[in-house]
Amino acid sequence: MEEEQLSRKTENTAFQCEHCGFTVLPLNNGSFRNHCPNCLYSKHLDILPGDRASQCKGLMKPIGVDYASKKGYQVIHQCTKCSYTVRNKVATNCKQEDQLVQFMQMQTK
Template sequence: MRRFTHRNESFVCGHCKTQVHAAARTCRNHCPHCLYSRHLDVFPGDRAANCGGLMAPVRVTYHSRKGYQIVHRCERCGHEAVNIALLDDPVQPDSLDALLAIMRMGG
């Protein structure tokens, strides 16, 4: 069974309505402006989740090889997932201010 499906698509954010472009170096699955995501996947990119709820950014972690990561929690079912912060994406970088705001909230 595949645990990762490469899927890097443009979309409109379900939370703030920002037009989100595909990332340059990896798969983008969250809004670079408000950092929200949507609960679509069981495994990254598979689109197998039946929930579809908005995933709120609840905290930030740091991984020695992956860098800063955003932890999202589904507002509908409570599922949590971790996504790499794309602060250096040349197309549409994640908002450092939004990331810092999550960190200041204790997340």
């Protein structure tokens, strides 16, 4: 809910994934990207979603996928430094779609 309003204010720029080296382009569908579409890793940058106020900057590992009827699929990330967990909306219908199917297959192996 509030999360989405906050994240829209944040800059949407390309970045390189620190886990797999993939160049992550900004989303072209008006929403905000905070994780790698290739390996789904994220970075612990926010205290509140989109605020970039965290001093941790640890790598956040995708530990699971959740589905909510209103928000759609969400990836659950856990920080490898401080164990903080957060849910992030999955990017679909855009240039670099999240490799969610691959990730779910990895989870079930």
